[in-house]
Amino acid sequence: MIAAINSATLLGVEGRRVLVEVHVSNGLPGFTIVGLPDAACREARDRVRAALLSSGLVWPMRRVTVNLAPSGVRKAGSGLDLPVAIGLLVATGEIDPAAVADCGFLGELGLDGSLRSVAGLVPAVAALSTAAVVVPPAGLAEARLVPGQVVRSARSLRELAEVLRGRQPWPDLPLETIRPSTPARADEGRSLDLADVRGQALGRRAIEVAAAGGHHLLMSGPPGSGKTMLAERIVGLLPALRQPAVLETCRVHSAAGLPLPAATLVGRPPWRAPHHTASAVALLGGGSVWMRPGEVSLATNGVLFLDEMPEFSPAALEGLRQPLEEGVVRIARARNCVTLPAAFLLIGAMNPCPCGQGSPRRPCECTPGRIDRYRRRLSAPLLDRFDLHVAMERLTTAELFGTDAAESSAAVAARVAAVREMAAARGVTSNAAIPGHRLDEVAPLDPKARSLLQRRVGRSELSARGLDRVRRVARTLADLSGIEGPVPAEAAATALELRAGRRALLGSNGWAA
């Protein structure tokens, strides 16, 4: 008369175990779900009834109470359909309780009794400690990404019931029923190679340094100067992901209900480029029940590209500060508080002024006030997070045709991979993460580089924090040229030039308040 089925729901990017208790007793026929279900969860009743009936199974004309334990936590989504149905079958004696005792169930039911996949299978499966987990066939490949879990599936509720009754073996379902993925723009479909980028010596170097050292990069320049073109090529430079980063990325994508890009399965870093109208919740994650991961989490272990950065809402932009600093984003709501991963490489792009045309070569018609307001949308603390800030300019025709053929992505990627290895040998995730107190040990300066930087600090062009950032970038530059010892002056000078875009944002006359 009573059954308990293991299942899980999703909060943020973590699965949470849920015990689905089904109680069938005499009384007026009825069906109640308790334990804080959300609307989709409560609708399980109708889906389960239809699925049972169309599978030729029995819908009990008795009093049914379903409790989702722990009952004080909100449950969301339709993934509990399957455990409710199985629970009913156990409670009405259709299935032996022993057959489901050490098994977890996840999935949505169609009215015809088919099993449909739900978002967040990866974290949900990972959260279950049962000997096996049953998921819908479409989620089989996704669920099998979780190491050390036996994952089973069946095509329909009827087939599943037959298996659980011991009348037939588990069906051998093909793995390629994974949900179709749309090619992400940056790294699939066509090959984007750095060799396509003409000129832009500084921008190319900046992209290479960003990829090698994990330094956040801001590019400012008029439309058509190649900001997006360069940014899109960074994924091709980053080394392939390894475990556990692959699983973490899959977990986040799965939790967001997004198709896992085929490339993620082979370890390409994710690339996210949200439009600038994205809300703060879309960017950072959140929501009332589910706490869906935002773009910063989807970009974890990969690249977050924010084009037209000043056009993002101030709340969204300022919300980036915590993830940039800590690599995680902590979302707190009235009922829930989750920590989502957000260790991404930020590439920002902006125009030099609202009309986008201003440049040293060609002054534009924007008033100083408008330019000022536009630039101030990026707050100083946010700008401070960028180790690299390059100002780019549109090339003239002569420059477009006159420049030498550039290096290919493959050549640069090899250097990037080497630098990442060197960083790992130093015990840091990337050079951008070298802590300040280890700079003297890890990134010592040779005498010429020291005097060069001292001069800048002396002229107060460089703050103490700025100096640390320059030294990390200089370390990456030295690593890229294969120098493991002290950082040479050339790397220091280049590191300074790679943040020269900041100079454009400083006031032009010393009297400005």
Next chain:
Amino acid sequence: MGRVSAEPLPDVAYAAALAALPDMTPHQLSRLLGDAPALQLYERILAGDAGLLEPLSAMGRRRLRNGTSDGLRDAPGEAMRLFGSSSELERRRQGILTRLACWRRELGRRTVEDVWAPIVAGGISVVRRMDPAYPRRLLRADFPPELLYVKGALAHAAVPTVAIVGTRRATHYGMEIAGEMGQALAERDVAVVSGLARGIDAAAHAGFLSGRQRSVGPVAVVGGGVDVVYPEENRRLWTEVGRAGALISEAPPGAPPEGWRFPLRNRIIAALSQVVVVVESSRQGGAMHTVQAADSFGIPVLAVPGSVRSPQSEGTNAIIGEGGAGLAVDVYDVLTALSLVSQAEGTTVTFSPVRPPDAIQSRAGVPTRKAGGGRRPALATDADLIRRQVLASCSADERAVYGALEHTPTTFDVLCARTHHDVGVVALALDHLEEVGLARCVGPSWQRA
């Protein structure tokens, strides 16, 4: 009028009270006051004497006809002659009577002391046209301001004065030239008059203050009240000009910087100066008002030429081309014009307008060299020689990078493309060139120094 203090108020206090009336423009005030004491007009308004508004009636007519305020000195009766006894005239008269009633009410509500006390407390002095302290140069304006509100010392406007004006949307180039010119003039005890607007105006005064050595101070003629800082970003500069020189306005304290005040303000800038220098201006820019005013007062105008691609230099290049302005490539052109004016006025000058042979046009390090002109022969100047020596001590890479630099900003990418050098080599070379004073950065770009 229940006066609190026993001391009688000066006549300018009454003038100030009248100027502070709603809808009282400087033109109207001047027209109504004539040469009479302000107290007299004050009492006539209080008495509701409609006859005193006759001059306003004429003024309005003329403006209606011309679309300008040129006809302010016309006989009051001219309007009657032009428009006869139309009903329009009657309608206008009614309007004026309403205004008179409004002014009477306002004078009753806000006493002369109410207006005067904050002016005194704010350290603002008020000078009327017939006061001995009134700058005599202003009288040559075709419509001298009746009242001047001054914060600071008006004496600063009496020494040799040069106006530096230009666009608010200035380029780096314009800001630099304005700053350098302001500084060079300050070093020679020439007062700089400007409008304290954004861009060129602010750069000129900022440069002036950095070069100031002696008693001469900056003079700023502002559009709103002298206590109304605009734009806000110039607050420090504003305060400093008020302390070191003079802030002048025709608008009563507290008056907002409304658009219509600025062309009027520009005529004061022109009239106060002996030479007007336009650094950057578009064809329709506000600085062109100053140029027109200066032209009509017979004050020489100089303009700084600029790139033909820069919209900010369209106006200046055009007036040079049309012969409306002389050429100002450096401070010596300004000083030459100034000494000619001073000579004509019979005053002595303390500076030398002769360009020394080693003078360089600007910090950009261009030696004085004019193509095809005998006026300034090409000379290998000291600065030029020093630069060559320094360059000779540089490495080949550094010389190549220097060769790729221009006198206008060049981006780093272009330098890499021109030299075919790696990013690091160019960065290191630029750092060295900057250290030895051959290059400097302008925003994210680089140019020769």
